[in-house]
Amino acid sequence: MKQNKTGENTEGLRVGVFICDCGSNIAGHLDCAEVTKYAADLPGVVFTKENLYTCSEAGISEIQNAIRENNLNRVVVASCSPRTHHPLFASSCAQAGMNPYLFEMVNIRDQCSWVHMGQRDIATAKAKDLVRMGVAKSTALEPQKDIESSVIRKILVIGGGIAGLSAAEALAGMGLEVLLVEKEERCGGLMLGLNVLETGKSAAGQVSDLAATVAATSGVTVHTASRVIEISGYIGNFRVVIETPAGKVEDTVGCIVVACGAVPLVEEGLFGYNGKDVITQMELEQRLASGSFKAARVVMIQCAGARNATREYCSRICCATAVKNAMIIKRKYPLAEVHVLYRDMQMYGDEKEQMLWDARGMGIKFHVFDQKKPPRVGDGKVTFQHAVLGETKEFTVDLTVLSTPLVARPESSQVAALMRVPCDKNGFFLEAHAKLRPLDFAADGIFVCGSARYPVTSVEARTQGLGVASRIGAILFKEKLVKSGIVAEIDQETCVGCMGCLNVCPYEAIIFNRETGVCEVKEILCKGCGNCASTCPSHSAVLRGYKPEQLLAQIRAI
Amino acid sequence: MLDVGRHPNIELMAYSEVEQVEGSAGCFKVRVRRKARYVDEAKCTGCGACREKCPTDVLDMYNEGHSTRKAIYSWFAQGIPSTHTIDPDHCRVLQGKKCGVCQKRCEAGAIDFEQKDKIVELDIGAIIVATGYTVFDPGKIPEYRYKDLPNVVTAVEFERFLSASGPTHGHIDRPSDILARREIAELEKEESRLQKTLARYEEKAGASSQSVFEAFAAETAPPEQQQWMEKYREYLPLTEKLAALRSKAEGFTTAKRLAFIQCVGSRDLRFYPFCSGFCCMHSIKEAIIAHEHENATTSVIFGMDIRAVGKGFDEYKVRGGNKSNITYRRSRVAEIVNGPNNNPVLVYEDTQLQKVVREDFDLVILATACAPNEGMKEMAAILGIELNRFGFFKTRPENPLDTTREGIFVCGCAHSPMDIPESVAQASSAASRAVQTVTVTPAKLLKIS
């Protein structure tokens, strides 16, 4: 028997065709027996079989037996949707010794029995056409190999706030190595500068304890006062360069976590901000912590610099911060007057709403204002129009506290550029999918957690930090990364180096080789979308398994 | 869902319940009851042939009872696994009667009326509790009259109305109109039955019912026509009623003026003091989708605060106001009363004008609270963990996924009310805590030795 390089039987084409009844789902609406008979006479077909359910255990073993007994080197299944069933059939073929890339699937359920329900003849005729096309394409298919790459079980964490520290703690707890890079002298992030949390515990204390635990964990290397200056490579194998006080450090890691946080907005002139009697919540925290707080009449203004035309988003944490600090003041100085001027009190969930009940119970006053008529601050007074009662109110104050939003750190765009990951219009990192993949980037192997993504409380930041650890574990616990061999290739002889493909590739999988003057595909990054193949003017870029001659074979069979 | 179903490292045990947990972190023994489906999971391919011919209709609770399903069913089309299940409370065979249609139809031979519950014992390293929430029953708030006003629905019901695969195929028909249409259909059946009977009499006597009726009224008709006339007397008011209903039904249109009432059962000391976190957003979402379906739709959202607190949420809220005819009204609705044409009328105070306003709508949607699931106490007892003061599983802020028992973690709405992105993020975190529990690290080995 003749064999080619990959061990395939090349002695002529031997196609097996399996037609599924899907119970009565398909057989009820078209004549499967006739389609099977028809398939038997198609060029290259040596075996046909009609199955009650091709996907059942019985159906699968019929395919596998047929491959072994009849030396099949192509299998075509005509049944339901490749989206749900292609992987099952292809891997079953592989188990029986056939190259899985020589398997082809035809959808006669959605495309025949469903859309032509009640028109048996039409449905049957169309099923024959589709099967003929599928067989024609299968004969043009070539064997492929899965693409494998190694993984390095080490993770780079950028940012040592509570999110990054939690990620490092969990990753180390799973037995993985961690490289944590913090730009400041100390890990801890914003929490180092806070007073106490709503639990009454010291924020700095909690985060410092965590930092100490992480630093002492074996497998974790912490670089403080350091920055990542270069990142290249791809999932499983990133090369990173870190600038540390002791010089440059180079290393390779398998995955990357972005946890570089956010900072509270400070804006001169905002509601008369002066850092003296008009301050931010952050400054209030510091005064409360150091004992320098002095005021008997306090007004807090919510959404200061947020939910407006420049910054449309709600910063999520400042309402709870205001309520927390109002309660701290009221608890310490029961006679103090504390007013909170707000648009919507964002006390979502169970514990926060309870805080709001408790705060009202303590005598803290909440007043709604309208965005169009913001409060005026000056001369020791705050004046505003009450949106519910419709009347103008004025308070004499000793201290005005602005609840300003968390904004993206100015350097986060540089961090984003290192990895070519996107940021949203507010400068926060943009995740792969807002609902279903909140911690992933679209780029493989890179993750985000904490306020770097969008403002969060410390509890949420910790939750997300722990969360990315399992996302990473799912990748790095594998022996090697295996991906589909359906990737693009570029013919080095005919490519003219126009870089048309490079611009349309959504996954940065194409590079321009300066030496040869043509483009190359990085197989490990390619997701097989086909954009490059349909763009290339010299037809040099093709997608394996979907090459022009393969698709033309299918189309010519119509 | 499909990915979970296909993952080689995940064994899905649907239609099953945990009954007992013994042991400790790293080596739990868990007893699971796999409830009898009366369908063999290994054989059933989910084709649905059985379902087509099952003669027994049951209210479909997936569509909140606004449509029916069969006694053999799958909860919803994309459900994983696709294995069908026989509802033992309704299936004729399991109720001791004759049928077995599904067994004849099933070509895979999957139906097994003899199937019994199975108990399985599992060795487990760590446990994640993700049992979610239940929606508050608004019937408990008498002033909103959920139980007796047909056009007051919950957000979950409305979600089904908006769905293309829902009971109204995505058209926002008013429940009062659906009821009227259903009544028309039933009366039509009755009408055609009576018409057939009358036709038989007419043929036999060679006279029209109406002429005999007139003769009867003039007492000139023979007494043996008594029975005929009784049928005719039934028939007359029925046709009148039908005609009236039909002409009313001609005026039926889809609901276009919607009102959403927020915090139904939430932020309310009579029921749940907490905020459910996601209902402001789902009301906005539903109002925007309703507007997409039908551009003339206007919505008013009645709430104390609009909690649009998530990435991109406030922007979404503002866009809803600018582009989807949504008005946000800061007010707590005092009462709903019935108005003409089954229109619910909301009674609330306009605080600025300081007067009581009555405003009528086509449909009112209640944003019901995210309540702790039923059976939380029992589940807590089985797992040996504690609940917090709100009725959810207790955790500490420093370790937000850990319950009060080592090796058991919680995520999603079983933890506290939260939306999908937060639930997903928490799920990853709980997984990470679970892996840490079962990973052997040098530090742990040191601790043991």
Ligand SMILES: Cc1cc2nc3c(=O)[nH]c(=O)nc-3n(C[C@H](O)[C@H](O)[C@H](O)COP(=O)(O)OP(=O)(O)OC[C@H]3O[C@@H](n4cnc5c(N)ncnc54)[C@H](O)[C@@H]3O)c2cc1C
């Ligand atoms: C006034 C105020 C009060 C608050 N009160 C509370 C409260 O009571 N309870 C509560 O739960 N939460 C509170 N928070 C929120 C809390 O501070 C945040 O949730 C938390 O800090 C987020 O952690 P993080 O790790 O995501 O980010 P951060 O704390 O911002 O940490 C990010 C870290 O990354 C580092 N970094 C940034 N860029 C780089 C880079 N390029 N390379 C290396 N390192 C980098 C930073 O130096 C920093 O150490 C409050 C916030 C404010 C502003």
Ligand SMILES: Cc1cc2nc3c(=O)[nH]c(=O)nc-3n(C[C@H](O)[C@H](O)[C@H](O)COP(=O)(O)OP(=O)(O)OC[C@H]3O[C@@H](n4cnc5c(N)ncnc54)[C@H](O)[C@@H]3O)c2cc1C
């Ligand atoms: C009308 C409405 C619209 C919404 N729209 C959105 C939206 O657009 N976007 C968004 O982000 N969020 C939305 N939400 C919120 C969303 O539903 C929740 O965030 C999400 O469902 C929480 O997921 P969960 O897995 O924690 O709980 P659940 O979805 O409740 O899942 C819990 C699961 O556990 C099972 N279970 C319960 N008890 C047991 C037991 N003892 N043994 C075994 N299994 C058990 C249940 O059967 C269920 O399958 C909406 C909510 C409502 C009410």
Ligand code: SF4
């Ligand atoms: S959390 Fe509160 S203060 Fe902060 S932006 Fe949102 S609504 Fe405004």
Ligand code: SF4
């Ligand atoms: S197939 Fe798609 S992902 Fe692959 S190189 Fe071409 S454009 Fe990039």
Ligand code: SF4
């Ligand atoms: S029980 Fe039989 S007929 Fe019903 S879905 Fe399963 S395989 Fe199909």
Ligand code: SF4
């Ligand atoms: S046996 Fe039960 S489930 Fe099956 S068709 Fe009859 S009523 Fe339906």
Ligand code: SF4
């Ligand atoms: S999310 Fe909105 S509707 Fe739901 S309880 Fe909170 S404030 Fe009320």
